[in-house]
Amino acid sequence: MEQPLKVMVIDDSRTIRRTAQTLLGEVGCEVITASDGFDALAKIVDHAPRIIFVDVLMPRLDGYQTCAIIKHNALFKDTPVVLLSSRDGLFDKARGRVVGSDQFLTKPFTKEELLEAIRVHVPGFAEHAHHAP
Template structure:
């Protein structure tokens, strides 16, 4: 068993993408939990206590923006790093994300290696450089 890299909560309503992200991060050595949408994420985040949350933007019930804003607005979850995974990373999306406090963006379809690099950089900031 290698070093513990951190825990990631993967949130996506598409099961295929959710599993793709989860498998890639698990193989890399992260502990991974999954949630099927923003509401599911908020229901479980305090139990899971992730270092990083990956959020799909387009989800039923509660989208990625609303979920990120809730995470940021609650002192119990405000320190969690947030990666938005979006089909369109337009400038206005990035501005909106900056306003909420999103830490990073990945555009679908994403390269799994890039995903791992981004999550690792957020989960282990002291070890990158």
């Protein structure tokens, strides 16, 4: 049995964290959640997720800053980071590219969009999806 795919979801909304956990858990992913960037950084080191979803608007350390820190770390710079935002303006997307994010997803997202983002950025993920009932 292969290891489940580790996905990290960083969002200060408990609802979003729970939703992502449920949706991704259904397809066999192991979901690590964090409520803000600081909380996330320690967990990234511990868990080494294969892909990270991070909300743009968070207190203390926002999604852009969190993404920049991940991308500047030699160990994690190749980890795909997908920004989540309820705003999908050009400015937001441009800022996302500046900090090195791999994709920008607008909230509310669907299960399909989450899975599609994982498929695009994590090689070999598609096979995992077939094990789910």
